[in-house]
Amino acid sequence: MRKICVIGVGYVGLVTGACFADLGNPVTCLDIAEERIEKLKRGEMPIYEPGLEEIVSRNVAAGRLTFTTSYAEAVSGADFIFVAVNTPPSMDGEADLQYVRMAAESIAQVLSDYAIIVNKSTVPVGTGDAVAEILQARGKKVGVDFDIVSNPEFLAEGSAVHDFLQPDRVVLGGTNRDASEKVAQLYLPLRASIMITDLRTAEMIKYASNAFLATRISFINEIATICEKVGADVKEVAAGMGMDKRIGRAFLNAGIGYGGSCFPKDVKALTWMAEINGCHPQLLRSVMEINRDMRRQVLAKLRELLGSVRGKTIALLGLAFKPNTDDVREAASSDIVHLLQSEGANIRAYDPVATENARRMLKGVTFCGDAYSTAEGADALVLVTEWNEFKQLDMARIAASMKRKVLVDGRNIYEPEQMRELGFEYRGIGRG
Numbered sequence: 156m157r158k159i160c161v162i163g164v165g166y167v168g169l170v171t172g173a174c175f176a177d178l179g180n181p182v183t184c185l186d187i188a189e190e191r192i193e194k195l196k197r198g199e200m201p202i203y204e205p206g207l208e209e210i211v212s213r214n215v216a217a218g219r220l221t222f223t224t225s226y227a228e229a230v231s232g233a234d235f236i237f238v239a240v241n242t243p244p245s246m247d248g249e250a251d252l253q254y255v256r257m258a259a260e261s262i263a264q265v266l267s268d269y270a271i272i273v274n275k276s277t278v279p280v281g282t283g284d285a286v287a288e289i290l291q292a293r294g295k296k297v298g299v300d301f302d303i304v305s306n307p308e309f310l311a312e313g314s315a316v317h318d319f320l321q322p323d324r325v326v327l328g329g330t331n332r333d334a335s336e337k338v339a340q341l342y343l344p345l346r347a348s349i350m351i352t353d354l355r356t357a358e359m360i361k362y363a364s365n366a367f368l369a370t371r372i373s374f375i376n377e378i379a380t381i382c383e384k385v386g387a388d389v390k391e392v393a394a395g396m397g398m399d400k401r402i403g404r405a406f407l408n409a410g411i412g413y414g415g416s417c418f419p420k421d422v423k424a425l426t427w428m429a430e431i432n433g434c435h436p437q438l439l440r441s442v443m444e445i446n447r448d449m450r451r452q453v454l455a456k457l458r459e460l461l462g463s464v465r466g467k468t469i470a471l472l473g474l475a476f477k478p479n480t481d482d483v484r485e486a487a488s489s490d491i492v493h494l495l496q497s498e499g500a501n502i503r504a505y506d507p508v509a510t511e512n513a514r515r516m517l518k519g520v521t522f523c524g525d526a527y528s529t530a531e532g533a534d535a536l537v538l539v540t541e542w543n544e545f546k547q548l549d550m551a552r553i554a555a556s557m558k559r560k561v562l563v564d565g566r567n568i569y570e571p572e573q574m575r576e577l578g579f580e581y582r583g584i585g586r587g
């Protein structure tokens with residue numbers, strides 16, 4: 156029986172802990188956020204992630220999954236210690252590693268037997284070595300041995316449980332191949348492709364993967380901007396491109412850009428890493444610049460349709476950075492709200508699950524209970540997050556309730572012709 160400890164019960168840690176427990180392992184999840192642990196002990200979820208609650212409660216009931224705020228309790232007897240704490244961006248874009256260091260210090264203080272420390276947080280290349288140094292300093296004093304393995308996580312919020320249980324690949328990197336092979340054993344029931352490499356390469360694979368996906372999004376958004384000028388439809392362009400097996404269809408949806416807790420910070424952190432190592436990351440800089448511009452396009456389209464937005468009421472549908480999550484970190488909604496408020500617009504907004512998180516971040520916004528009440532009396536409607544429930548709205552009812560029938564479709568989910576037939580002045584992204 157291999158005992159697992161997971162540090163950090165956010166989107167990655169809680170999914171990791173719950174899924175490993177579901178595979179039959181005894182798992183203890185730890186967090187320094189007491190309210191998160193208290194909630195989990197009461198059977199409440201601290202985050203919204205489809206399918207997760209059921210797995211958590213099943214494994215708590217089976218006695219395989221427990222929660223604590225005590226490092227001594229969580230680390231004691233653990234064969235594997237997964238670190239899944241947050242690594243937010245600092246002011247200059249560099250990854251802020253204070254939580255990773257804190258976790259390493261706390262592990263070092265209580266580690267009394269050999270364990271494999273597996274890093275799941277997205278960390279700059281070389282962090283594994285830094286964590287090893289923190290533990291070595293302590294290990295030398297007490298004579299405890301350990302190994303560090305990097306195991307970057309590729310799950311996406313909204314489909315995290317599926318992604319964890321059916322990964323395209325599991326990447327493991329370490330200085331001791333035996334340790335990586337032991338971690339690989341934990342994943343064997345998933346029958347996934349497992350790649351074992353060195354520590355720094357594993358860390359880099361994560362950044363390179365996220366930067367590549369962000370690049371595809373910015374690429375199609377650049378094409379969208381050109382489509383608008385030359386009278387082409389980017390949705391058709393992407394469909395035509397995607398039929399080429401060398402290109403594929405994934406991450407070619409034009410819109411108001413990527414957000415969330417990963418792509419923005421990871422592209423920034425990779426750019427920073429490149430710069431301090433003497434590289435000139437022009438492509439990465441352009442990816443970020445295009446993404447910023449896509450947010451500004453919303454304001455430009457509203458100005459074109461409404462004249463000034465000053466004193467106008469703009470209704471936003473969707474606040475989460477993408478559908479099926481309550482995560483609002485670096486969401487397009489936040490940039491759009493700030494841009495519109497700085498021009499004197501009044502904002503009404505609705506999201507199926509992210510309203511509580513958005514309320515903490517966005518001031519001066521009127522939050523509504525559904526899409527219809529949000530649109531009522533508004534001068535313009537902006538589709539920000541492509542939740543399924545927005546795809547089947549009664550758009551005739553929405554049009555009839557608005558002061559002006561202006562629709563900016565930030566994710567291209569509506570058919571331009573149908574919307575125009577309903578009387579909307581419609582603008583999508585790249586639908587020339």
Ligand SMILES: NC(=O)c1ccc[n+]([C@@H]2O[C@H](COP(=O)([O-])OP(=O)(O)OC[C@H]3O[C@@H](n4cnc5c(N)ncnc54)[C@H](O)[C@@H]3O)[C@@H](O)[C@H]2O)c1
Pocket residue numbers: 162163164165166167168185186187188191239240241242254255257258261275276277278308309310311312416417
């Ligand atoms: N969210 C994603 O979709 C995703 C996907 C892949 C990788 N990642 C990476 O995984 C890591 C975690 O991301 P997340 O979205 O799950 O973060 P999160 O913010 O949802 O959760 C992090 C948790 O760690 C806890 N924590 C912070 N410091 C701690 C400490 N010293 N000891 C114990 N707990 C501590 C926090 O209280 C929080 O509950 C990040 O590096 C992120 O880049 C995230």
